Amino acid sequence: MNAQSKVEPSLASAYIAAFADIEGVTKDALGQVGQQKYKYADLGSVIGAIKPVLIRHGLAFTQPCEPSPSGVTVRTVLHHGSGETMDLGSLFVPANKQDAQGFGSALTYARRYALVSAFGVPTEDDDGKAASASVNRQHTAAATIDQAQFEELESLMARSGTTAETICKGYGIAAVAMLPASKFPKLKERLEATAIELERTAA
Incomplete structure (x- = not known):
């Protein structure tokens, strides 16, 4: 009697499958958020679009913060039901003010753009320009005395x-x-x- 073995998907194959599905989902889910277009979708909207797809493929993510004196560094880690993990890289965003509000804003910004990059959430060039301008402003605001x-x-x-x-x-x-x-x-x-x-x- 020949028993057919069941091959469990690896993290890499699950990630590839989810990546393809996310592209289709985000076009609809982030196409319009209130009166704003998807390129301005906030962190909650980005997570809301990708989370169901990841769960379907047995995936989840965590975003631990790493110490940084002048801003926030967020590392995005992908987890698979098999126990495998994949480091998707880190993103540093300077805080525009050295207080709780400044660091909180930098954390939200870093988490959002790390997810956008890691999971291929569609964005437009204008959003990229706006992001660059925002980061440049934050760099300028965070410049300290020599x-x-x-x-x-x-x-x-x-x-x-x-x-x-x-x-x-x-x-x-x-x-x-x-x-x-x-x-x-x-x-x-x-x-x-x-x-x-x-x-x-x-x-």
Whole structure:
């Protein structure tokens, strides 16, 4: 008696099959989200379009975050029912503000575009341009003071009796070296004024 063996699909073959199905699903699911076209679909819409397809093929994904002082790095990992896993790569997005809101926005952005890339969610060129512009703006916003500016602040802090803790608390940063470059001129002016006043009083 010959028994026909059942061959279980591997992660790679399941991923390929799901990838093909997702393309068809997303054209409909993300074709219109409210008054917006699919190229502007949010994270929830992207997940809503790909999740049912992945489940049908015995797949799931996780997106662990990796430590990064100036933004968020998201790694996307594909899991198969057999226990196999596949690393689909990492994406770094800088935080436009060094606070919970800034990092939260960067995390959402990173997760969305990592999924779009990993599973072939259709996007248009305009969306790519918008994404690039957004990342460029975030890079600019996240630019910190250089070494010379840092040393100048250190000198002014000593002259004015201002502590690093005070500056960090006032600007919501972890260290003076992380001060946004755009904030440097105003802080320098304020520290100079304080230093001059202290020196005048001491004299």
